[in-house]
Amino acid sequence: MDGRMINVGFGNSIVASRIVAVVNPHSNPMKKLKDEAKRNNRLLDVTEGRRTRSIIILDSNHVILSSVQPETITQRFIPATALQPSQTEDF
Numbered sequence: 117m118d119g120r121m122i123n124v125g126f127g128n129s130i131v132a133s134r135i136v137a138v139v140n141p142h143s144n145p146m147k148k149l150k151d152e153a154k155r156n157n158r159l160l161d162v163t164e165g166r167r168t169r170s171i172i173i174l175d176s177n178h179v180i181l182s183s184v185q186p187e188t189i190t191q192r193f194i195p196a197t198a199l200q201p202s203q204t205e206d207f
Contacts, residue, residue: 122192124172125184128162132193137173138186146171153179 121129139146150171153159158178161168166183173179182189 122189123184124162124180124182124189126162126164128182130172130174130180134174134176135172136175138189139171139173140186141168141171141181149173150179150181153177 120132122132122135123129141147141150150159158176159181160178161181163181163183168181168183170182170184170186170189171179172182172189
């Protein structure tokens with residue numbers, strides 16, 4: 117199991133391998149998902165009172181509200197080595 121952590125805002129992190137989806141919170145199905153998670157005590161709000169910009173769904177069916185954009189969280193999945201040019205040369 118990969119123990120790599122993904123920052124989801126304000127010093128809060130999630131184990132990357134547990135994340136199933138990062139979605140936009142503004143559609144009706146996502147609002148219903150959030151409400152259901154709240155009713156079942158599976159909702160974690162890490163927005164610190166700010167606007168919810170993404171919903172993160174974990175493999176344990178927990179739902180996390182974050183104030184970080186979904187695109188930003190997705191970019192954090194890219195390993196640092198993928199951002200560097202290849203060290204090998206074509207011969």
